[in-house]
Amino acid sequence: MTAALVLALAPMVARADDAVRFSVMSYNVAGLPWPVKTKRGKALERIGDELAKMRAAGTEPDVILIQEGFRKEIGELIDRSGYPYVARGPKKGQRDASLWPKGEKPDYRRVAYRRRGEGLGKWGSSGLWVLSNYPIEDVKSHAYHYCAGLDCLANKGVMLVSLNVPGLPAPVEIANTHLNSKGASRVPRSRNRMAHHLQADELKMFMREDRTPGAPLIVGGDFNVMHAPDRFDYVMADYPFEVVSRWCHALPGACDTQISYDGDAPWLDTQDLIGFLDGARVAVTPVKVEATFDGASEPVLSDHDGYRVTFELRPKG
Template sequence: MIAALAMLAAASARAEPKPVTFSVMTYNVEGLPWPVRKGRGTALKRIGHELAAMRAKGVEPDVVLIQEGFRDEIWDLIDESQYPYVARGPRKGQRDANVFPKGQRPDFRRVKYRRKGEGLGKWGSSGLWVLSNHPIEWVKSHAYRYCAGLDCLANKGVMLVAVDVQGLPTPVEIADTHLNSKGASGVPRSRATQAHHLQADELKRFMQADRTPGAPLIVGGDFNVMHSPERFDHVMNDYPFEVVSRWCHARPGACDTQISYDGDAPWLNTQDLIGFLNGEAVAVTPIAVEATFDGADEPVLSDHDGYKVTFRLTPKG
């Protein structure tokens, strides 16, 4: 009798869902080609080396979301980093259907500042990559139709991957994106902002159409919203995911925050954001936030720091 009760208790313990710790880092690696940037090939390889050093210490992110991985040396970063699973976002030649139906398409002249890169074709890919410790089940992507200025030379867009995390009843879906810049685009702020809004709308329509309903979701990337409440609010309008920095700021003590948060709106102090959405079968909760590649534990190797968030993924039921 005692043995039978012990067996039942052990079986119950095995069946009880256990939370999984899962970390995601977004990092704009500034992998721009010469003559726009010099020395970036060497820097990309060093980033891969530093990721491998983090791996040796057991502190590497489970998933790395990369932006501006345009150069061929991005493969050196990938090889050095030792991530077993890799996915790539829209390539230079990818063109996708207009997500806005006829009658709802925006009044936006797509070629207005040719001397600033508009209408000259795509000189580079989206620069988006996902590196993962966990198997990537599938990849979907969308190249943005609308852009402004020098940003038009890259085929910016969004990619969505499904990652199989052991111990969870369903894959975690993760999106990586890079939205239109402001002053760096070289065109008037009003035009750059309009393009940014349109890309945000494309992002939301893509996610609505292509993500699995009810799947746990993490969204990261270079959103180019720094010091721009207008841009941030447009990204967040009509989309239910919550931004980690805003969530943690509203809940003092809920996150182990090892990053400088200044002011009442820390989500506007950076271009780089990570957001999340609970799934029907998996709850997603941020528990720690830290900067990487900021000169502390890792050297500064880009014009962006890395931004790493650790989540607790808890199966429901």
């Protein structure tokens, strides 16, 4: 099993001498296999090269959360990037028991659209990876029990890593996940929405059972919530966490926000979210939000931009 998601409304804290700046980028690299996507191998290798350029300049993210890292060229991306520590999410063959209590199994038919990929087995892994500048002390993962449509061909799930960050009195936990898509699943909206909700339930149950109590937490990934407030609200319900974009929007001036957006709900303008939760011994505060691989400093190499958040991690007491 592994971890998932937890984001929390953290109090604003002033910059302190003992604070640690810590940046996390979530990036769906569109590393889908042929014939689903073509010409992605070279793009993945170029992403690795661009990350190496950032590293040479001292501007690389401390941690990268990758989604859709299915192709073999993901190994080239990792090697070229230069990140010393790497962890992988659920592999193709990983199967985990249902997290629902006995007698509370959801009323959901697991195979309803066989011609849309359901019931045909897993053709790929979860596509989840974590690259880190800091030692990865522990890795947990969980493959979701429910899915809908073409998403069922991947072993989607969640992974949780524990990092030893110098200057902090406790390890930092980082979760990476990818939830069921909408139209791309090629099944009716009611079907893919229910699968998304069930995966969100698994994410929450996993976090309650497997996360280290009191650990500072950062969660990111492709949540597939763009223009879908019903999905976003379900993910956020009954759990004490907050997403960075909503927190920064509610506190004008608290974050150096370098991403433009329209309307009053920037968290619904994207599939990609990053969230945070204070730890018992470490305060977690977002201080900067920016896009990468968006055609500005780096080329566009995926159908997603990289989404990067810099946090201030400060020991309490």
